[in-house]
Amino acid sequence: MNTFNQTRRDLVKGAGALGLVGVSAFAGGCATVGGSAKPKVVVVGGGFGGATAAKYIAMWSEGKIDVTLVERGDAFVSCPISNLVVGGSRQIADVTVGYGGLDKYGIRRVKGEATGFDPAKKTLALADGTSLPYDRLILSPGIDFMYETLPGLATGEAKNRVLAAWKAGPETVALRNQLTAMRDGGVYAIHIPKAPYRCPPGPYERACQVAWYFQQAKPKSKVLILDANEDVVSKKGLFMKAWNGQYKGLIEYRNNQEITDVDARTLSLKMSFGDDVKADVLNVLPPMRAGNIATANGLNNSNKRWCQVDWLTYESTAVPGVHILGDALQIAPAMPKSGHMANQHGKVCAAAIVELLTGGTVSQTPMVANTCYSFIDDKDVVHVASVHRYDAAQKTMVTVQGSGGLSAEQNKTEGIYANSWARNIWADMLT
Amino acid sequence: MISIRWSALFAALFVTSAFAQTAPTVDKNLGRNLAANCANCHGTNGKSVAEVPSLAGVPAALTIQKMKDYRDGKLPATIMHQLSKGYTDAQIVAIAEYLAKQPK
Numbered sequence: 001m002n003t004f005n006q007t008r009r010d011l012v013k014g015a016g017a018l019g020l021v022g023v024s025a026f027a028g029g030c031a032t033v034g035g036s037a038k039p040k041v042v043v044v045g046g047g048f049g050g051a052t053a054a055k056y057i058a059m060w061s062e063g064k065i066d067v068t069l070v071e072r073g074d075a076f077v078s079c080p081i082s083n084l085v086v087g088g089s090r091q092i093a094d095v096t097v098g099y100g101g102l103d104k105y106g107i108r109r110v111k112g113e114a115t116g117f118d119p120a121k122k123t124l125a126l127a128d129g130t131s132l133p134y135d136r137l138i139l140s141p142g143i144d145f146m147y148e149t150l151p152g153l154a155t156g157e158a159k160n161r162v163l164a165a166w167k168a169g170p171e172t173v174a175l176r177n178q179l180t181a182m183r184d185g186g187v188y189a190i191h192i193p194k195a196p197y198r199c200p201p202g203p204y205e206r207a208c209q210v211a212w213y214f215q216q217a218k219p220k221s222k223v224l225i226l227d228a229n230e231d232v233v234s235k236k237g238l239f240m241k242a243w244n245g246q247y248k249g250l251i252e253y254r255n256n257q258e259i260t261d262v263d264a265r266t267l268s269l270k271m272s273f274g275d276d277v278k279a280d281v282l283n284v285l286p287p288m289r290a291g292n293i294a295t296a297n298g299l300n301n302s303n304k305r306w307c308q309v310d311w312l313t314y315e316s317t318a319v320p321g322v323h324i325l326g327d328a329l330q331i332a333p334a335m336p337k338s339g340h341m342a343n344q345h346g347k348v349c350a351a352a353i354v355e356l357l358t359g360g361t362v363s364q365t366p367m368v369a370n371t372c373y374s375f376i377d378d379k380d381v382v383h384v385a386s387v388h389r390y391d392a393a394q395k396t397m398v399t400v401q402g403s404g405g406l407s408a409e410q411n412k413t414e415g416i417y418a419n420s421w422a423r424n425i426w427a428d429m430l431t
Numbered sequence: 432m433i434s435i436r437w438s439a440l441f442a443a444l445f446v447t448s449a450f451a452q453t454a455p456t457v458d459k460n461l462g463r464n465l466a467a468n469c470a471n472c473h474g475t476n477g478k479s480v481a482e483v484p485s486l487a488g489v490p491a492a493l494t495i496q497k498m499k500d501y502r503d504g505k506l507p508a509t510i511m512h513q514l515s516k517g518y519t520d521a522q523i524v525a526i527a528e529y530l531a532k533q534p535k
Contacts, residue, residue: 060460344467364458365458365461367522385514386517387516403513403514417472417482417510419481421471421481421483423481424470424471424474428471
């Protein structure tokens with residue numbers, strides 16, 4: 001198998017020797033080797049970032065660039081809205097969309113697992129031993145969990161008993177099944193790692209959805225939120241209002257709840273301070289880092305967890321020719337790890353790559369916006385929104401002063417808009 | 432020691448990048464790129480597939496006026512009063528003009 005796995009130092013050294021550092025912007029146009037005369041972009045990961053980038057490169061280049069999307073799954077399963085599957089007001093099919101809608105853009109779809117890449121030869125290696133040539137590689141690898149910090153969850157059996165369910169799919173359904181099987185009077189506990197993690201308000205929304213289900217079906221039960229953070233990370237006032245209002249007595253929130261390990265057999269958390277906490281359904285979100293393909297190939301140059309990029313192109317600052325999108329990034333201040341953000345990264349990156357590969361000029365003034373809806377119950381919703389612009393002096397994204405904000409209070413109008421948002425963003429990525 | 436040839440190259444690179452920063456070229460795709468910010472809720476190229484209204488084919492003057500009214504608090508909104516404040520007048524014009532040209 002043609003797997004390639006260099007250290008970051010080797011890669012930077014190699015790139016420097018070839019004179020690529022700093023002039024990679026000019027390398028694309030003449031990099032096509034053999035076969036088709038069209039420049040090639042290979043995208044790994046068909047989530048919010050990758051699928052969007054693939055579609056927009058194909059659309060905006062008007063067929064001048066060959067686009068291949070590598071994805072291991074059969075269909076896209078959306079994390080946003082999936083907490084409603086946990087709560088029982090939606091089915092997993094409602095948050096699942098196929099990839100067939102991308103075919104009309106001429107995108108070549110490859111089902112497989114990408115394992116590594118060779119930045120000198122510009123090839124991507126797949127687990128089946130094949131490789132794909134590229135002029136520009138886009139990785140949208142999402143997150144993977146730092147299970148090494150929780151030895152009690154080392155085995156597959158332990159992971160199945162204490163679910164994360166933080167990548168929508170079979171685990172979402174498995175968590176739902178654990179809740180429906182739980183006795184009335186039981187405790188559902190969710191542990192939240194220290195920020196940054198994928199989807200800041202997501203754990204609090206999940207707590208609300210489980211509480212909503214308990215209200216309907218298991219009123220003697222309780223939801224326990226154990227947060228390693230000092231305070232509620234997102235939409236604090238809006239969530240607290242629901243916890244002290246419609247879910248009073250049902251949801252208990254505890255801050256500064258760091259854990260040292262998990263006992264999957266007894267469904268208990270080993271706390272840094274104080275007694276073990278036991279639950280009937282235990283849901284642990286382990287600390288997270290950039291997805292495996294990024295960390296295994298030296299792209300995680302921020303604290304060894306996240307990937308730094310040039311915000312004009314989303315090109316890695318560790319390896320030229322490789323662009324990274326979505327939750328795997330070391331985010332700029334106040335830019336959340338959200339699907340909406342990943343979709344916006346995908347478009348800025350797509351615009352830049354089309355220019356880089358067709359001899360044009362990369363925009364120096366990219367903007368991204370974030371809109372994030374959270375469901376309090378099956379109908380009431382709250383949002384947080386923000387707009388970010390590129391700051392040339394600081395070379396990062398900054399929040400536009402005066403923009404953005406929160407819902408005044410939870411409401412059903414935004415419940416309709418949240419569902420509309422989901423249908424439009426899924427279509428924006430996949431059809 | 433750096434040869435004269437290399438120093439000349441470095442100087443050229445420095446001048447080029449300094450020039451690029453002080454006089455950025457106008458983004459020929461500004462309207463398209465910024466309108467892509469709207470697509471998450473309003474659909475690709477402004478064509479919505481759900482309850483949130485489409486912006487494709489809407490006369491530019493109308494979109495510009497609405498954005499300004501959202502920004503000034505004259506139009507009630509759940510979220511647009513917050514998002515509209517993120518864009519300059521010139522950016523709003525570029526977005527509106529691009530969306531006006533898109534097929535309904």
